[in-house]
Amino acid sequence: MAAPKAPILDSAGKKAKDATLEASVFAAEVKPHLVHETVRAEMNAQRAGTRTLKSRGLVAGGRGKPWRQKGTGRARAGTTRAPQWTGGGSAFMPRTNFDVKVNRKARKAAFRAALSSHAQAGTLGVIDGSAFSEPSTKAAASFLEAWGKELPALIVVREDDEQIIKSFRNLQRVLLVTPADLEVAALVWARSLLVSESALEDVQNRGAA
Numbered sequence: 001m002a003a004p005k006a007p008i009l010d011s012a013g014k015k016a017k018d019a020t021l022e023a024s025v026f027a028a029e030v031k032p033h034l035v036h037e038t039v040r041a042e043m044n045a046q047r048a049g050t051r052t053l054k055s056r057g058l059v060a061g062g063r064g065k066p067w068r069q070k071g072t073g074r075a076r077a078g079t080t081r082a083p084q085w086t087g088g089g090s091a092f093m094p095r096t097n098f099d100v101k102v103n104r105k106a107r108k109a110a111f112r113a114a115l116s117s118h119a120q121a122g123t124l125g126v127i128d129g130s131a132f133s134e135p136s137t138k139a140a141a142s143f144l145e146a147w148g149k150e151l152p153a154l155i156v157v158r159e160d161d162e163q164i165i166k167s168f169r170n171l172q173r174v175l176l177v178t179p180a181d182l183e184v185a186a187l188v189w190a191r192s193l194l195v196s197e198s199a200l201e202d203v204q205n206r207g208a209a
Contacts, residue, residue: 021204179199
């Protein structure tokens with residue numbers, strides 16, 4: 001299999017040359033069910049799970065038995081904080097843990113599949129390391145317009161790519177992440193993907209089996 005390629009874009013957003021990509025990462029088999037499972041797991045992990053109700057053990061009051069066990073003609077009752085009583089505790093507590101387990105190999109396969117989808121669709125580009133010598137939001141907007149790909153765009157940069165970060169961070173429908181924070185959900189959300197030259201190796205290392 002021929003190694004996939006992606007255009008290296010200059011400061012004007014035009015193709016200067018091609019970058020050769022790792023075939024095992026950017027030409028992997030796309031398995032939609034693994035991508036779906038991984039995205040679901042990542043989205044669930046972001047849920048705070050902070051909603052709650054009070055169980056009968058948490059509701060105040062009701063320490064004593066409201067009436068004697070026999071002889072009143074009424075049903076037995078041990079506390080007024082039981083769920084069937086007004087003001088009692090909740091019988092069924094809401095779910096607060098939404099974690100979904102996805103095996104490491106499946107996550108890796110989903111990550112490679114999401115990257116491969118962009119490579120196959122031609123929506124992957126590499127930002128030349130010298131494209132931004134100084135921060136410029138205007139230049140970044142012109143760069144995206146010249147590249148001509150659909151937004152929203154995901155841009156993967158290293159923390160030391162300061163000029164790129166400062167240029168793109170204020171643009172609407174543009175998300176910047178580091179290779180370590182890159183998730184499958186973000187790759188699926190983005191209609192186009194840009195990777196800085198310095199971050200490309202890190203991305204490929206993350207996707208390596």
